[in-house]
Amino acid sequence: MQTIRNMFAHLDWANRRILEALQAAPANEVGHSVKLFRHVLQAERIWLIRLRGESSEGLSVWSDDTDLANCAALIEANGSGFAAWLDAIPEARLNDPIAYRNQAGAPFESTARDILTHIALHGQYHRGQVNAALRAGGLEPSPVDYILYARLNENA
Template sequence: MNDSIRLYDYHVWANKRVFNHLKELPSEIYRQQIKSVFASLEEVVVHLFKTDVVWLCAMSDKSYEEIQQLFGEYSNRLENKSLEEMEKEYMEFSNEYFDFLNNQEDLNANKTLKHPAFGQLETRLSELVQHVVNHGTYHRGNITAMLRQLGYPGPSTDYIFYLYEKQDGQ
């Protein structure tokens, strides 16, 4: 498996673990207000999803305007979704990512991004995948910290656990 695809697979695996963990806890904590980086666990989950949408759009050469339009559509579409509905939406969307990544001739190909505030960036698709995964890791950490504030343990989503699980064929 290509390193970038493996990293994205880890990202999906870790997010699945978060969904599964949250489903084991009392349902009301998903929307419970908390003083933290985000106002609720729901907000973090939605943020993670919408950010993944943005980056797939950017990797797919959509314009800033197209990305903003899709971001708005997803914002409306995901509003007030239950945890189970969010998981279903996310898993379906992750298949689009896998399709995109698997259909690339070269994930180390150069990519030019243009942003109205940040300017132009010369990068590679593989670096964008790494960014998506890194962003997800950061916010899964937020989820764990928020859960601890609410009196619950967080899920274990370290990359090494992914490697062990994949090695064992689970």
């Protein structure tokens, strides 16, 4: 369970660092990067809703919203939501199947452990794309590797 908690603490830290990098960049140069980052945050929201046993139907995974204030709000909501969910689930229940429907309405079942792993990996993949886009545009990317997070937080 501690590994999953660490992954989600890292996810929250990395999301905040990417947000800071996007906020520091000229707004007219980061539109695509913000859309991609918004996708990460919205996907996290959708998976959290599914983990809670609620329907995510009607929520779009992609948005044209490039308002960084909305991204900041999603980071806060997702971070507190995952922390509360992880605090409430016993480790023994992580392998229980969770039934949900994807955004097209198709039914699936996955274990909570697999869903949580997917969320962490999905976000890291797309945060890498955001950083690559920032670098390609001559802007400053934000290092978000797990090992950096671990080094910075080893005495916390």
